[in-house]
Amino acid sequence: MGHTVSWRAPLCHGVFSAYHSGMGKTASSAPGTLPRTRRAILDAAIGVLAEDRTASLGDVARAADVGRSTLHRYFPDRAALVRALFEDCAEVARRSLADAALDQGPPAEAFGRLVAAMFDLGPRVDFLFAEPQLGDEEWDGELWERAQTPAAMLFERGRAEGYFAADVSLEWFFRSLWYLMSAGWEAITEEGLARHEAVALVTRTLTSGLVARGAADPG
Incomplete structure (x- = not known):
């Protein structure tokens, strides 16, 4: 792969309480409430910077x-723009996972919805993961933890019901998700894979691994 991807999983149990206290609220930075000009700048920025981070x-x-003067009125420098892109991404992720209703239905079905929802975050997340101006303060902070809380709760529910293996940790769950998402995004841009094909491959790899069912176990 040509870039670095971080898994950025929530690391504390406070993420679960954040779900109950904050998931129903609409952040002031939600895309639908932003001034039109600011929204246009954010949308343009993620496209431009994802293509060329320089x-x-x-x-x-x-x-x-x-x-330029209009842009600087909203974002005085690159750091302010990147921070705003991160906050916007966290809100988009929060909404996407909330809309996926991961607390409903069998874990297997909910997991399929999770993969599809996370996949559609696409280069927005991929660019920010590799952005050096964003560090632990952002990725381990409340905004990103809250965004990923529905996925964390699905994992705990799925593990309790026997869908996810008992020896798989929450950290490994998120590592696997984000790394394979990145592989899927790259397959679309570099190999011309269709979105539905990439989502299906990511889902199958996450749920079944790479070894064909019925293959002999070397052990």
Whole structure:
């Protein structure tokens, strides 16, 4: 792979309480409540920077069809823009996983919805994972933990019901998810794989591994 991906799993049990206290709230930075110009800048920025992380703020302004002075009024520097992109991504992820209703239905069906929802976050997440201006303060913070809480709760429910293996940790669960998501995104951009094919391969690899069913166990 041509870039670094981080799994960025929630690491504390506080993530579960965050689900009950915060999942029903709408953040002030939610995409639907942003001023139109700010929304246009964020949408343009994630496209431009995901394609070329060395792109300038001028490149972002041109893609958003706004002047440099307008962009700087919202985001005075690159660090402020990246931070806003992270907050926006966390909100989009939170909404996507909430809409996937991971607390409903058998774990196997909910897991399929989880993979599809996470996959559609696409280059938005892939770019931010590799962004050096974002560190543990952001990825281990409340925003990202809250976004991933439904997935963490699905894992705990699935493990309790015997769907996920008892010896698989929450950390490994998230590592596997994000690394395979990245592989799927790369397969689309580099190999021309269709989205539904990539999602199916990611899901199958996560649920069944790479060894064909019925293959002889070398042990």
